[in-house]
Amino acid sequence: MRDIRLLTEPFYPGALIGPFTNANPGLGGVCTFVGEVRLDEGVEALELTHYEPLTLQGMQELADRAFARFKLMGLLMVHRVGQMHPGEPIVCVSAAARHRRDAIDTVDFCMDHLKSAAWFWKREKRADGWHWIEPRADDYADLARWGE
Amino acid sequence: MRDIRLLTEPFYPGALIGPFTNANPGLGGVCTFVGEVRLDEGVEALELTHYEPLTLQGMQELADRAFARFKLMGLLMVHRVGQMHPGEPIVCVSAAARHRRDAIDTVDFCMDHLKSAAWFWKREKRADGWHWIEPRADDYADLARWGE
Amino acid sequence: MAVTILFLGPLRDLAGEAERQVSAPLDWAGLLDAVGPDVAGQLSGERVNVACAGKVLADKTALNAQDGEEVALLPPVSGG
């Protein structure tokens, strides 16, 4: 079961995970990561833009690689675009597998790629206006772990 | 926010995660792992026993170590005991942090320890009766990764 | 009063019972004696721990259980 989406409106991860889990009967474990707009001092809003012809297709290709690399039963990958406020979910990745290692590693793998190797651009609004955000050095180091 | 529980009755992880997430305002990410009784051919039921004076206290100590090792905001760790059937949740670990690496690694760390270094004993019922289950070699290898 | 020996997990099957009362005090030699040869064999291995009065013993051979205390025999665990 594969469910890859780009959303332009707020979403509630809990409403996705129940049906996703039920759609993968026989599983041994489900790992889920939900990223939210962090409450950072002075940050009023976050905006994610994308490039429509590439972004969703890139997420599908990322899912292909996850299925090729791990023993997966199902993968849910949902990413917001548009303007968001602290506390709002940005991204939700959920992986169902027979064994926990595959479920956890898949989420780790997909998040590292969504963070610094998917077609999104992020900026945050502070009192003095909008500022573009690049991945941190840690994010690139995390990505490099997968030896691709 | 720390919520560590041993449960003797079935539970619904979705009902725990929403309140847990809300109890950690300002977070950047929440990682959750839910382990269920896997549908394995011939397995009719699973039973987990524990030793009351040690088990919950051991989970609290595991939580202490997770808080000492990772930059965590909150940790939820819920483990079933008693008799369960395929599809029923056994364990739910959820970690809230400012950064995803801490949330994901905490779940990984706690699951490895719950699997092969916590005071639980697992057996499964097949047509020919009950069989005790020991951790797989992979489980011990996973545990060794933390270099403790 | 006495010492209660608890057989956890697979040791319960090996012992054929969940617990046994023996007279206090109970030391390591007394424990090996009390549990029968099958369980004693397991107990001598590194992978079986012993708790006394709710604490896992760092050195199980130093067991010294008093009246009313519980001695739990803890085989290799498996959770999650």
Place this chain on the structure above:
Amino acid sequence: MAVTILFLGPLRDLAGEAERQVSAPLDWAGLLDAVGPDVAGQLSGERVNVACAGKVLADKTALNAQDGEEVALLPPVSGG
């Protein structure tokens, strides 16, 4: 008809506009010319990718955009 150049992410601020129409065909030299020195400077770096007609170019200097095609300038990304 023409080629549309799209400025994504921070390149939009640098260009001062979201897109620009230029006459077809458009090659690498023509692109550098068309986007102005600031964006051209960024574009020459390794970290900026170029997509043409919905495909990321393996070698952006081989750009050859035809009438009606869209050329997207893709700076370093940041999601999640």
